[in-house]
Amino acid sequence: MGDAFSNEMKEDVIKYIKEEFGGKIDLLIYSLASAVRTDPKDGVTYRSALKSTEKEIVGPSINLEKEEIEETVMGVATPEEIHSTVKVMGGEDWKLWVEALDEAGVIDKGFKTVAYSYLGPKVTYGIYKDGTIGAAKRDLEHTSDTLNDFLKKKYNGEAYVSLSKALMTRASAVIPIFPLYAALLYRVMKEKGLHEGTIEQKHRLLKDMVYGNKPEIDSERRLRPDNWEMREDVQAEVEALWDKVTPENFKEISDYKGAREEFMNLSGFGFDNVDYDTDIDLDELAKLQP
Numbered sequence: 686m687g688d689a690f691s692n693e694m695k696e697d698v699i700k701y702i703k704e705e706f707g708g709k710i711d712l713l714i715y716s717l718a719s720a721v722r723t724d725p726k727d728g729v730t731y732r733s734a735l736k737s738t739e740k741e742i743v744g745p746s747i748n749l750e751k752e753e754i755e756e757t758v759m760g761v762a763t764p765e766e767i768h769s770t771v772k773v774m775g776g777e778d779w780k781l782w783v784e785a786l787d788e789a790g791v792i793d794k795g796f797k798t799v800a801y802s803y804l805g806p807k808v809t810y811g812i813y814k815d816g817t818i819g820a821a822k823r824d825l826e827h828t829s830d831t832l833n834d835f836l837k838k839k840y841n842g843e844a845y846v847s848l849s850k851a852l853m854t855r856a857s858a859v860i861p862i863f864p865l866y867a868a869l870l871y872r873v874m875k876e877k878g879l880h881e882g883t884i885e886q887k888h889r890l891l892k893d894m895v896y897g898n899k900p901e902i903d904s905e906r907r908l909r910p911d912n913w914e915m916r917e918d919v920q921a922e923v924e925a926l927w928d929k930v931t932p933e934n935f936k937e938i939s940d941y942k943g944a945r946e947e948f949m950n951l952s953g954f955g956f957d958n959v960d961y962d963t964d965i966d967l968d969e970l971a972k973l974q975p
Contacts (some may be wrong), residue, residue, distance in 0.1 A: 804911070
């Protein structure tokens with residue numbers, strides 16, 4: 686374990702590749718969810734900010750702890766906060782990882798690298814497209830183009846940003862508006878037989894798009910496993926539900942139960958086969974650590 690942004694972690698991974706992984710790799714998935722990053726070049730620590738870059742955003746969201754809808758407000762970021770968010774969530778570290786692997790000679794021919802991202806529908810554009818996160822994601826996409834040119838020339842390789850389907854994760858659950866949208870989306874996609882969890886979505890991405898013959902690539906050269914989510918019929922039904930949802934009916938009109946269960950499961954809770962009231966001996970638990 687360690688800091689994924691650090692030079693030390695890159696060195697440890699390269700050492701492992703050389704000693705335990707055959708000396709070469711042909712795929713790098715870049716997916717880091719962190720609010721803080723220390724730049725290994727200058728030692729400065731940056732903190733991301735979940736804010737708008739244009740105007741204050743006010744909208745409903747679900748408080749999973751209180752199990753109720755509440756109004757959320759997202760303020761406007763300063764230039765410094767925008768810069769810090771790009772430093773944490775943009776493409777700089779992704780590029781440093783590829784450069785470190787290249788310099789160490791552990792990249793194989795045909796190497797591919799994919800960075801996970803999200804865009805979503807119009808209702809979340811103020812956050813994911815026009816907010817500080819959006820600024821970081823545009824930097825990530827620019828990095829993808831830079832890496833793709835380099836990898837194609839040297840390794841006949843590829844670099845892509847992949848826009849993922851909405852999922853109720855520990856990170857997305859605290860983003861304003863998103864939990865309510867996700868709960869409504871889950872209902873619509875389950876009714877249409879289109880819903881995917883994390884494993885199913887990533888399996889389809891790798892099988893069909895990264896290594897298969899069914900790539901969904903948009904005009905900005907982004908892989909689109911979110912194509913089922915963004916179908917016109919799906920979004921039309923979600924928008925219709927959005928207009929009807931209230932603090933009183935949101936649990937009935939959405940798939941709140943399924944969305945919350947997914948969030949709880951990711952954190953190790955909500956499983957029928959676990960007795961959460963059982964006393965835990967921390968000393969014995971510590972002995973199980975590798």
